[in-house]
Amino acid sequence: MANNTKIVVENLNFYYGNDKALKDVSMLIQENKITALIGPSGCGKSTFLRVLNRMNDLIHGTRLEGKVLIDRHDIYSNTTDVVELRKRVGMVFQKSNPFPKSIFDNVAYGSRAHGIRDKTRLTNIVEESLKKAALWDEVKDKLKQPAMDLSGGQQQRLCIARALAINPEIILMDEPASALDPISTAKIEELIRILKEKYTIVIVTHNMQQAARVSDYTGFFLLGELIEFSDTNKIFTSPQDRRTEEYITGRFG
Amino acid sequence: MKGQQIYQQVAFLGLRLSTLIIISVLGLIIWFLGKRGVSALSWEFLTQAPRNGMTEGGIFPALIGTLCLTLGAIIFALPLGVFAAIYLTEYAKQGRLVRIIRLGINNLAGVPSVVFGLFGLAMFVEYLRFGSSILSGSLTLGILILPTIIRASEEALLAIPQTFREASLALGASRWHTIYKAVLPAAIPGILTGAILGIGRAAGETAPIIFTAACFYTPRLPHSIFDQVMALPFHLYVLATEGTHFEKTLPLQYGTALVLLGLVLGINLIAVVIRTRLRRKMRW
Incomplete structure (x- = not known):
C-alpha cells in the first residue's frame, strides 16, 4: 500500500445504545482507489461506511470511540463542521432516493444548498455531473421532468450525479446496485471504475463478484470485526483467515 | 368450517352496516337541510343584509363575517401549527419534554369550545383590548384549531421517508x-389535510365567537380587523333561539344552515x- 492514504481509521468502536456494532476496527483507505467492504448482513460494514460521513449522527443513542482521520484531520473532533465534511464525503444509498423534484433540481440540490444561485453555473454543474454519471445522453432533453419517472438504474445514476455535483473527494456507496437488474448493475460498475480516477471510493457490497470485479482493496467484516483487509486479488485468491475463505467460497453468509 | 363462514358473514355484515349508518347520517343531514332550505336560497339571500328584524332579507354580512373569521384563524394557526410540528418532529430531542408537549396539545384538542370562547374573551377582548372583533375571534378560533393542524402536520412530516432527510x-x-427544501414540500399535501379540517371546524364553531367576535345584527360590512361581524353559525343560533318571529324565520334558518354546510363542504372540496x-x- 504505497499510495497516499486518504482515510485513517484507528481502533474504532461503535455502539448503538449498549450494542457494540464495530469492534476495534482499524483501516487505511487509499486515495483514488476503490475499497470494497464485504461481509454477511449485520456485520457492521454499512455502519462503518456511515461513520465516514457521520451519517450515524442522525441515529439517536449512538456512540463512537477511536479515531477517524480524513487528510489527517479528525472528523469527530469538536471543531469539525459536519456540513463541510459531507460536502467532501458524498454518499450514494442502497435504494435510489431521488427527491420528488425534477431531474435538474435533483442534481442542483446540493449546489443550491451551498448557496449557488447563478443559473448558468447551475446549468453547467448539472450537465457536467450528469455526463460524469453517464446519464446525460439519456436525460438531456427532459431535465424538467420528474426524477421519479426514470427507471431504477437511471435513478441510481441520477443519485450518483447528484453526489458528484457537490464535487466531493470521497464517495461512499452503500450497496449501490443491490436493487438493480444485471444490465443496470454493469453500467454502475463501469461508472465506478471510471470515477476512481478522480475520487476515492468506498463501496459496501453483498455481491462478492462485484467486489472482485471493481475494487482494489477489500475488507471482510464479521460480527463487527474487520477480519481481513488487503489487496482484492489477495483476498480472493489467498485469504489469510479461515473465516474469510469460508465466506468468499460461500460456505456461510 | 361452516360455522366459521357464518361467523365471517356476520362480521362483514356488521362492518357494512356501520359504514352504511355513518353515510346515511351525512346523507340525511344534507337531504333534510336541502329539502327545507333550498326554497330560501336565492341570489338575494346570499347578497343582501337581513331586514325587518331579521325576518326577511339575506345573510350577506354573516357570510362575509364567517369568511373573515375563518381566513383569520387559518392565517394565524397554519404557520404557527406547522412550525410547532416541525419543531416537535424534526428538531426537538425526543424525550420526556416532547412527550409532555404532545400530551398538552392533545388535551388542548379536548377542551370544550366554550372554554376557548371564555379564554378569548379574557385574553384578547379584555386583556389585550382588541374588543369583540374579527381579530379576537380569529385568534380564538385559531387556538381552537391549532391541535388539529399540529397533529396533521406532524403525521405528514413523520410520513416522509427518512431517506429524503x-x-x-x-x-x-x-x-x-x-x-x-426536501421534507416540507413533500409533506404539504398532508399538512393541507390538517388545514382543511381546521377550516371546516373554524367556520362552523359558535361558542368561541359568541364572546369574541360575533354580533347580533349589523348590516355594515367590516372595515377593519377591529370590527365586530355577523357570522353564519351565530346568526343561525340567534334566529333559532332568540328571534321574536321564530316560526316565520324557519326557512331563513334552514337556508343559513344550508349555506354554512355548503361553504364548509365547498372549502373542503377545493382543498381536496x-x-x-x-x-x-x-x-x-
Whole structure:
C-alpha cells in the first residue's frame, strides 16, 4: 500500500445504545482507489461506511470511540463542521432516493444548498455531473421532468450525479446496485471504475463478484470485526483467515 | 368450517352496516337541510343584509363575517401549527419534554369550545383590548384549531421517508435547508389535510365567537380587523333561539344552515382538489 492514504481509521468502536456494532476496527483507505467492504448482513460494514460521513449522527443513542482521520484531520473532533465534511464525503444509498423534484433540481440540490444561485453555473454543474454519471445522453432533453419517472438504474445514476455535483473527494456507496437488474448493475460498475480516477471510493457490497470485479482493496467484516483487509486479488485468491475463505467460497453468509 | 363462514358473514355484515349508518347520517343531514332550505336560497339571500328584524332579507354580512373569521384563524394557526410540528418532529430531542408537549396539545384538542370562547374573551377582548372583533375571534378560533393542524402536520412530516432527510444531509445541506427544501414540500399535501379540517371546524364553531367576535345584527360590512361581524353559525343560533318571529324565520334558518354546510363542504372540496394535484406531482 504505497499510495497516499486518504482515510485513517484507528481502533474504532461503535455502539448503538449498549450494542457494540464495530469492534476495534482499524483501516487505511487509499486515495483514488476503490475499497470494497464485504461481509454477511449485520456485520457492521454499512455502519462503518456511515461513520465516514457521520451519517450515524442522525441515529439517536449512538456512540463512537477511536479515531477517524480524513487528510489527517479528525472528523469527530469538536471543531469539525459536519456540513463541510459531507460536502467532501458524498454518499450514494442502497435504494435510489431521488427527491420528488425534477431531474435538474435533483442534481442542483446540493449546489443550491451551498448557496449557488447563478443559473448558468447551475446549468453547467448539472450537465457536467450528469455526463460524469453517464446519464446525460439519456436525460438531456427532459431535465424538467420528474426524477421519479426514470427507471431504477437511471435513478441510481441520477443519485450518483447528484453526489458528484457537490464535487466531493470521497464517495461512499452503500450497496449501490443491490436493487438493480444485471444490465443496470454493469453500467454502475463501469461508472465506478471510471470515477476512481478522480475520487476515492468506498463501496459496501453483498455481491462478492462485484467486489472482485471493481475494487482494489477489500475488507471482510464479521460480527463487527474487520477480519481481513488487503489487496482484492489477495483476498480472493489467498485469504489469510479461515473465516474469510469460508465466506468468499460461500460456505456461510 | 361452516360455522366459521357464518361467523365471517356476520362480521362483514356488521362492518357494512356501520359504514352504511355513518353515510346515511351525512346523507340525511344534507337531504333534510336541502329539502327545507333550498326554497330560501336565492341570489338575494346570499347578497343582501337581513331586514325587518331579521325576518326577511339575506345573510350577506354573516357570510362575509364567517369568511373573515375563518381566513383569520387559518392565517394565524397554519404557520404557527406547522412550525410547532416541525419543531416537535424534526428538531426537538425526543424525550420526556416532547412527550409532555404532545400530551398538552392533545388535551388542548379536548377542551370544550366554550372554554376557548371564555379564554378569548379574557385574553384578547379584555386583556389585550382588541374588543369583540374579527381579530379576537380569529385568534380564538385559531387556538381552537391549532391541535388539529399540529397533529396533521406532524403525521405528514413523520410520513416522509427518512431517506429524503439522509439524501439531503449527505449532500452537505444544513438541517434547516433539509427541512425547508426536501421534507416540507413533500409533506404539504398532508399538512393541507390538517388545514382543511381546521377550516371546516373554524367556520362552523359558535361558542368561541359568541364572546369574541360575533354580533347580533349589523348590516355594515367590516372595515377593519377591529370590527365586530355577523357570522353564519351565530346568526343561525340567534334566529333559532332568540328571534321574536321564530316560526316565520324557519326557512331563513334552514337556508343559513344550508349555506354554512355548503361553504364548509365547498372549502373542503377545493382543498381536496389542490391536495390531489400536489400529490400527483409529489409522489414517491
